[in-house]
Every structure is written in structure tokens, then in C-alpha cells.
Amino acid sequence: MKIYFLFLIILISCSVENRTVENWEVIIGREEKIKLKTSGVSSGVPFKYSYLTDNRVLIFDSFHRSVDTLLYYNGSFTLLPGNQLPLEGPLGVPNFINFWACGSTLYFLDNKSITIFNKYEDENKVLYFSELDFFGKSGIVAVSRGDGFNFNYPSFDCDSGNIFLAAKNVHSGLSGILQFNFRSNDFRLMEFQLDNEEIKKNTVSLPMGLGVINFPDVFLSRDNLVVSYAFKGNFHVYNRKYNSWRNYDHYAEQYPLAKNLPQEILPSYSNHQGMAILKDWQDDVSYGSFGQLGERYFFRVVKGRKHNEGVNLFLELFDITFRKVDEVNLTNLQPQLGTRWLVLENELFIFSKNQPKEDELAYYKVAIQKKNVND
Amino acid sequence: MRYTKKNKFRFLIMAFGLFMVSSTAFPCGGTYYACGEDDVLDMGMDALLNCCEGSTMSFYDVCSEQAYLLVVPEDGENSSCAP
Numbered sequence: 001m002k003i004y005f006l007f008l009i010i011l012i013s014c015s016v017e018n019r020t021v022e023n024w025e026v027i028i029g030r031e032e033k034i035k036l037k038t039s040g041v042s043s044g045v046p047f048k049y050s051y052l053t054d055n056r057v058l059i060f061d062s063f064h065r066s067v068d069t070l071l072y073y074n075g076s077f078t079l080l081p082g083n084q085l086p087l088e089g090p091l092g093v094p095n096f097i098n099f100w101a102c103g104s105t106l107y108f109l110d111n112k113s114i115t116i117f118n119k120y121e122d123e124n125k126v127l128y129f130s131e132l133d134f135f136g137k138s139g140i141v142a143v144s145r146g147d148g149f150n151f152n153y154p155s156f157d158c159d160s161g162n163i164f165l166a167a168k169n170v171h172s173g174l175s176g177i178l179q180f181n182f183r184s185n186d187f188r189l190m191e192f193q194l195d196n197e198e199i200k201k202n203t204v205s206l207p208m209g210l211g212v213i214n215f216p217d218v219f220l221s222r223d224n225l226v227v228s229y230a231f232k233g234n235f236h237v238y239n240r241k242y243n244s245w246r247n248y249d250h251y252a253e254q255y256p257l258a259k260n261l262p263q264e265i266l267p268s269y270s271n272h273q274g275m276a277i278l279k280d281w282q283d284d285v286s287y288g289s290f291g292q293l294g295e296r297y298f299f300r301v302v303k304g305r306k307h308n309e310g311v312n313l314f315l316e317l318f319d320i321t322f323r324k325v326d327e328v329n330l331t332n333l334q335p336q337l338g339t340r341w342l343v344l345e346n347e348l349f350i351f352s353k354n355q356p357k358e359d360e361l362a363y364y365k366v367a368i369q370k371k372n373v374n375d
Numbered sequence: 376m377r378y379t380k381k382n383k384f385r386f387l388i389m390a391f392g393l394f395m396v397s398s399t400a401f402p403c404g405g406t407y408y409a410c411g412e413d414d415v416l417d418m419g420m421d422a423l424l425n426c427c428e429g430s431t432m433s434f435y436d437v438c439s440e441q442a443y444l445l446v447v448p449e450d451g452e453n454s455s456c457a458p
Contacts, residue, residue: 095405
């Protein structure tokens, strides 16, 4: 009898873990617009951005090749034009996938290297990932972010001098998380095994080399490094203070927990047949990278599986211990919401998916608050 | 030099192609914008011709909101690495 009782207690304690859903209220404001004025930033093209302070974000104007500043002050946005970046020469910055700022130095990440730019220096420093033997054998090492639909790489810590990157040896298919400290110039592969088998299963590319992006996503929040995937909801959190990793199993009520595995692309397939398979994989559920709102909760935007009527977007909310507390259908609240967002002064702004004027960036302010128990 | 601000979107999509025919230093890295599957494939084929093995670049299809990664599998015949 005691054994049955013990089993019952274990069963109850297992089933309630991580399953508490609280009632949170998400309120979408009216559509507002950021005037882009003379900036070359177009609302029709996603821009790369990097947070500078709580109310300033650097935006790369790819039209003029300048680093502009978007300032959020007293509830309104102002875009301030910045200096142009040279493309060639000793201080030339080639095309890149993301960038960060620390003091007077800018760090530009390409899929294969980091360029360190300081206008007060004579020339840039460039670090090539291919020179680093991280995966046991030589090969092409590429770096990317995972979700492909929000153009930020929030894994940079100016204070400690750390950049965390998801990297992959494209020959062996092995992935890992790199830590680069730009103060000590130290690069290392973190001692954490990603789910490489699952990443490989979700890798699909045409024979010409064009493929889907399925790198892990990294998000840094103080001592916590969150590693998540676009193709599944499960994620890991590394605590830098205690040097410990923890895996978080995910659950969802309104969308799949993971993408279906991609169909194999046979050598006889044409590029267009192959592209149809790449698109099918992308049209399946897709988990965005994490963001943080103040000291209270984390969030991420999830693109539901595409269906005839389109795509539903969801907002997943997590408390400060990474326990999921709610999932909200954003599309039901405001069908015009897109997948790109910004957090400034602890407020979430989601850009509209329809941007009819390229000199105006339409957005919605999203307020999140806990529902009153008596509601 | 600042460009006049007309059709920035079209400019960005064309930028990759213009680089391919007008510059000896091909932009074999970074993120490029496309509109539609044919555009993505055309950009990819241009990169295969003009970039060295291991060149890696991202393509973002603005019209379908889908992203792709291209890793050039061998030295392109017009690339600086061509034998």
C-alpha cells in the first residue's frame, strides 16, 4: 500500500511540473509610425540592429552603409543618422550579418569572421573562424543565428567583453557555442553538447549549397545564456555564475512542439523541386529567439504552421526562472502584427507586417500585464 | 555620397547583382535581400560562379519572409581562387 502511495505522489509531482499556465493580458496599442526621414533605412527591408542602451538601438542603414541610432524618448522615436562605413581599405568593413558596439569599437560578424573596427585605429583586426580548430577536424566553420526572421544577435556583453555565437562545421555538421572574449582575445568552444543529431536531421540543402538556416539561437541575459532552436520549442539555459546547464522541455497548446523532419532532396531533383522542400520546412512552426522585458519575464515570438488562411503568430511568456506561464495568439489580437520586434525601455514594439510607405516604419506597442485574479 | 531616397528596397535587391558585374571584389559574405524563389536561386548561382569554396552568405527573401544560408561547395570559375 505504501508503495502505491509513493507512486501516486511521484506521478502527481511529475505531472504538475512546468505546466502552470497563468492568465496574462496582452494589450496591443494602435498602429504608430516611426518617421525614417532622410535615412536610407526602408521599412520594406529588415534591418540589422544592436542595442546600445535601454532607450537607444543602433540600426545599420544598408542603403547608405551607415550606423544610425534609433532613440526612444518620452514615448516617441527619433532616427539619428550616423557615420558611413568604408567598404574597402584598411578600415573597410565587408558585408556582415550582425554587429555590436562597445565604447568606440564596433564588432561586425560575418558567417566566417569577426571584424573589429575602431575609427581611431589605423586598420581593422579580423578573426577568421576557419583558423580555429573547434570541432576536432578542419573544415568550413560558419556562424549564424537561428530563426532567420528577427535580425538581432542578442548575445553580446560589453561589460565582460563576451560574445556568444552559434557555429557549425559545415563538413561534419557538428554545431557548438563559441565564446569570444574581445578583451583577452580568447576564443573557446563551450563545454556543452548541443543536440547535434536533431540539428543534422533538420538540415536540408540543395546540391548547390543553398539550405535552410537551422543554427541554434543564443540570447544572453546577465548570467544566463539561453540556447534555443527554430525547429523545436525545447531550449537550454547555461548559468555562467554556477557554470551549469539546464534543459527545459517545452509544451504548447496552440501549435506543434517541433517542425516535421524535412523530406530528403534527391540528386535528381531540380533546384525548384528542392526549393519547395526548403520552403515546406520553413513554413512549419518556427520558434523565434528569446527576448526579455524588464526583470519580470522572458518572451519569444512563435510562427505557427502555415495554413490556407496564412500564419498565426504567438507570444510565449516565461517567468524569470524560464517557466512558461502563457501563450497568446497575437494574430487574433491584431492581424497586422509581423515577426520583427524591438525592446526599448522594457517595452515591446512589434513591427507591422504591412509597410506600405518605405519612409515610415509602422509598429504596435505591446503591453503585457498579469490579469487580476477577480477578472 | 548619399543617394537620393527612391526605391531603397529595389536598390537593395539590385545591389548584389550590380556588385557581381561591376566589381572585382565580389561580396562573398553577409546578408542579401531577394524577392521570390527565382531571385534567391539567381543570387545563389551568381555566388557559385564568383566566390571561393567555403564562402558563406545569407539570403533573406523579403517577399516570403524566408531565410537561406549558402555555403559555396567549390571554387567558382570566375572567383579569385579559380585554378
